[in-house]
Amino acid sequence: MAELLRVEGVVKRFGGITALDGVSLSIEQGELMAIIGPNGSGKTTLFNVINGVLKPDAGKIVFEGRDITGLPPYKRVALGIARTFQIPKPWPNLTVRENVAIGALFGSMQGRIGAREALEIADEILEIVGLSGKAEVEAGKLTVPEKKVLELARAIAMRPKLLMLDEVVAGMSPKDADRIVDVVKKIRDEYNISVVSLVEHVMRVVTKFAERVVVMHQGRVIREGPPEEVLRDPLVQRVYLGGAL
Amino acid sequence: MAGKNLYLGVGILIIIILLAGVFMMQGGEEQATQTGETTPAAGQTQEQTQAQETQQEAKTETQTEAQAGGEVETLVIGAPLSLSGKYAKEGEMSLMGALAAVKWINDNGGITVNGKKYMLEFKYYDDESNPDRVTSIVERLITQDGVKFLLAPYSSGLTAKAAPVAERYGALMLSHGGASDKIFQQGYDYLVQILTPASRYFTSVLDMVKAIDPQAKTVAIVYKENEFSRTVAEGAKAYAEKLGFEVVYFQSYPADAQDLTPVLQPLKDLQPDVIIGGGHFADGQLLARQINELGIKAKLVGILVAPALPDFYKNLGEAAEGIVYPSQWEPGVTFSPETTPQGYEWYGPTVEEFIKYFKEVAKERGKGDIMPSYHAADAAAAILFLAKAIEQANSLNPDDVRQAMNDLALFTFYGKLKIDPETGLQIGHDMIVGQWQNGKKVIVWPKEAAQAEPLYPKP
């Protein structure tokens, strides 16, 4: 499979703290990857650097062979990078349908579709994720799990090539979590999207979802490989139990 | 949240009270068959609300009294007045001056037009010193209150907004304050000026200096950067150069400046013979105070508008001593029917009568015992000039009255009144020069109106 994204030696410091200390990894076309690691290991910072919200202090990010390190978020989105937020950020006073339609309008098809098609795409996706019942409800009035689903729907509507999910199933009942994982898999198969999901502790998702797992600790990638292998590695377990390296 | 609903309730309650007040008053107007003529001084009027308006036919030219022996009719004179906002001070004085003049005319038999006697009534609304309020007020006065003759609002900006509306309905407007010369060069047919134009404010002061101290040479002009004061300053500069003075300093300060030290500092070294300038009340007082504070010695300091106010001395104390100011009118003037100049005809109250009537109106409006400022005199003179012109034209048609004004030359408590037929500019009335001499305002120029010798050079 062709390589979709390559992160090379990315460093990011906030004042004294080094959030990312020379991270390198690559994602193949259509691959399902999970990035795991305890809180504060730099997972969300890595997302923000790939998505362009944060500029790295060093290192390079290459997407489909093109160096996008300096590009602002809206240019990266146009190339096909979409993300969800750990804490959902819907537009509260706009309806669920409008929220998703805005995703479609400003996603990778930016400038090529009008408001009408965007609203139609929104209806389609709300059908898939099972939120069409609440289409006309103001996003602010949804429950937290529903908001997380809305985040996912909005990201999918952006027709991305790379979908980055930040703790998308955290706080959900097992039944809902499984349903979301199935939806993501179906989306991946249907649109050949590669999906990267950040997971902190819901190990069920890792085993059921991921084809490859990357483990991060204190801003560095310490292990990479298929889920069964990585999860059994004593080094990874010690990291999770809070032991030092 | 309790707070939010409480506020909503209060907000709606206030609006309901407002509307109830309007309808309650509307109801009151129907039953009361108002007998006798309305008391002009109280400025009470028949109120109409929008809802009622559509059935009522447009007001006839004069309100005919339907009740007993209706031979006395009322002629309504209207005015948009600045009773709030930045011209509030001038607006209040103009209102009281106008009401005093109306009261005098009505007490002296009103005016007679082709055999019929008319009592005057003065109808006004607050334009909030805001040009955008003026158009709707002028229109309301003309179309609903049946007004054909108006006092113009204060300042050029507001007058310019009112003029097209007045001209469209053919109503005559008399400008009694704050309008600069440019307004009268715009070719309005129905706009006439009562007070001396802004560009000639300092003529008498400069004439006085020339007369009492021919050696005086250098003049410094420090003025407030706004449309009225700049016109005065530029006029004064031209006139000073014409008289042979040398204008060594010509600088302005922003409209709401609170500290003039930077612009006054250079005068310490220049040591000009004459310093003139200023703008309105606040900055005029500041100018006088800081000239004194910085120890700037000049033979004469002349400041616009502010010194004409009684509490100028109260606020500044000895810093006000010897300050000279141009004024349209001062209570101490000695114009009287006996001193009427050649070709002029006396009309209106004597100076004492005007002050008496003014004080009555002021007391009635709860302003206490105060003397009229020249803004009050400007408005009163406008009413008198208008009333005489209507009688002269013997017609209530504004065109005839405007025509009659061309060859009207009145001498009043306010001095000479004569307009230039072409532009409507005031060419008869001259400025007088007042000076603060040990705590009292006295007139020092022109000689024929003077109460005391000018205190020159300034202590």
Added chain:
Amino acid sequence: MVDVGLVVANLVYGLLIGIIYGIATVGLNMIFGVLKIVNVGHGAFIMVGAYVTLLLFTLAGVTPPLTIVASMAVGIGLGLLFYYLVIKYLVDAPELATLLATFAIGVLLQEIVKAFMGADSRGFTWNLGNIEIAGVSVALSKVIAAILSIALLGFLYLVIYRTKLGLAIRAVVQDKEGAMVVGVDVDRIYAISFALGIMVTVASGSILAMYLQSGIHPYMGEIYTLKGFVIAVMAGLGSIPGAFIAGILFGLFENLSYVALQSIEGIQPLVLTRSIAFLLLLIILLVKPSGLFQR
């Protein structure tokens, strides 16, 4: 050639008026620092302070420096009144609502004062003669006004940096949630900070009245709101010591840019200085939006 005497004079006067600008802006910055609210009615509160001094001096003969105590009390009263009546409901409201609400408060104060005091411009004379500073003769009352400003700043500094209340206020400024978690009654701190901010603002009105002694009228405050914004942003919205220093810089800037413009023909220097002051604001906002003294 720029005449040295003029420059020195402008330096001295720039410093004096700058100190007054400083104390007049401290209250504005404090309210923004704690409550993240820009008080558009700021100038109206300054006007109230000026009237307190005017009335106490002209009617009761109270010497102006003493009237500051009265205006501080009036400030705390007004601060608490408007906090619990209006600001309390708007703490988390969008900018639009708080800007408009404080504007309405300013209009209300101005019109009430005008209804009682009338629209005319008043003044008083408190003449202590002049003294020499660097060869420039300055009214003693102006120097005292500047000294009182520094004293008032000192008092506020003590409250903020030496008392438990001050600690709580600074905690709320750093991180509202953090303070809440530690058990700080944030609403009470908001009320007190707003009252303190208004107290300093009204007191600075008295100091200003002492400095100018004329031009006191209901609408005198508006120019101080505008200048206050420029200085507050220059300092960095929220920083209290910064506001004082920025005020001095602004005072000096205003006077010195006037001297610089003197030599240009056909323009009105003092008026243009006002325009350059706002240009300065834009430049600072572009180069360092967080202001000169903010981290």
Added chain:
Amino acid sequence: MPGVDPWVLREALRRSAPTLVFYLVLLALYLAMPQYSQFIAMILFYAILGQAFNIFMGMTGYVDFGYVAFLASGAYAFSLAAIALSEAGVTGWIFIPVGLAFAAIVAATLASIVGAIALRLRGAYFAIATIGVNEGLRYFVEGANLLGGSIGLYIVKNLKALVGKEGYQLAATLLADLLMFLLAAVTVLVTGIILSSRLGYALQAIREDEDAARALGINVTKYKVTAFIISGMLGGMLGALNWALKGGVVEPAHVFMIHYTVEAIVIVMLGGAGTLLGPVFGAMTYIGLNYVSNVYIAPILESMGIKATGLHLIILAPILLAIIIAAPNGIVGLLKERIKNPRIRSFIT
């Protein structure tokens, strides 16, 4: 505007229909009751002010405190055009389209310059920066003696030279008002188109949560500047019509008065930010209250012996506070909450 696709036009018409109806009612009243024409014209001016202001502030939540500078630039541009044409000996009504076009261009240019600078800031910083723009421009015009300095430009004579005395009479009253009705319709339609197109969605996303909008691929600066320019341009044309053509005098102390910007904020806030009907309701309420209290209440109070003038501001301020706290979404917001029946709700846009 890149070829506006028909669906957006239809959607825009659907949204703006109710507001256009209101303007038609105002026009009917204006023609039917000439004695109230100037009162209606005042409501119209404030409605357009609110409408044009709403395009930027209503939709993005950014408070532009220097908005009146756009009206001023339009008024100055129109006046310069009228002066130039009349001095070049041109006569006839051509000066109106030329003047308006020039006003729109100058206002748009000013907006793009100010936008490029100030729109890099947010919240209170943006509000304060825009005050700086307004005050800076005003004192620059006065200090550097530009455009007539503090005296300003008088164009009545020029307008009379262009279209004669009667022509000017007509232009300064009826024609100016009718053109303002046209401008009102244009402003409403532009707002409708924006609300139904990509620009509208982007602006509302920015208002709701700008960081989310930026992270989700919205070129935040581009859309903010676009709305800022459209809003400024319409403001410039309003200034040209109401102050230059109708007023005949453009004086800096008046055309740069911050009071107008605050009134625009009050009207949009009162009516309902980001809505179409909001500014019309806001203008009617604000001017209605002001007129009622000025023309009816003040005389009542006076007859009752209360002589203090300017009381209506003391009444207006508390009402304003009550509205800000109790109905932050304005009248339209209140209507939306209170009216459940879907058919009527669709009418409230």
